[in-house]
Amino acid sequence: MELLTQPPTVKLPAEWFTGDAYADVIYRGEAPSRMRANMVRFTPGSRTAWHSHALGQTLHIVEGIALVQSRGGDIIEAHPGDVIDTPPGEEHWHGAAPGQFMIHLALWETDDATWLEHVSDDQYNGPRVSTRTHP
Template sequence: MEVLRKRPTGKGPAEWFTGDVWFDVIHAGTEPSRMRVNVVRFAPCSRTAWHRHAVGQTLHVTEGIGLVQSRGGEIVVMWPGDTVRTPPGEWHWHGAAPDHFMAHLAMWEGVGEADVPETEWGALVTDEEYHAHPAVG
């Protein structure tokens, strides 16, 4: 058994996030495990850039109200208790609704190959893209 002490909370880098986003690494996966788990906290209007994961990603909303969109799809409102699965290679973004904080568990797997990125980051989500969402109560 190994007890892993909490690491310092990290600020989401501006290349990957718009607004104030903070994350805590829960598990970084040591071979043979490839599991990755972060708690990610988003301030209102903050969000990820477009990105995709080689092996997919699962999000589980723990508090607040969030938004998620796959490229070419509708923006979907996420509520506490909702779990969202994006398949391998699907471009998407996620973040907080305009007037709400949101926190989720982000879970994904590494690929086990040093030359293959587990996450590929694209352009930041524009304000126009972000504000094309449905009304949130």
């Protein structure tokens, strides 16, 4: 067993985010492990650019309301306790709803991510479907 030293919080790059978002590395596996876990804090209205992960990504919403969308799909309004899984190669974005902070735990393997264009304000403000209306 080993108690891991945690690196300081980092502000995430403007090339990949609209608005301000910050990450705390929870775990970064060393080979042969590929596991990655970050706690990510989004300021109100901030969001990732469109992107995909070679091996997929799972998000566990911790606080606030998250907005998550796959390319061509509905914007999902996710709440604390909700878990969103994106399969390998699926283009998507995620961020905070307007007016409040959002925190999620991001889980993925390897750093093979493809970053694309920023999410436009029109895309971000599109119609939403709440997880509270689905089983």
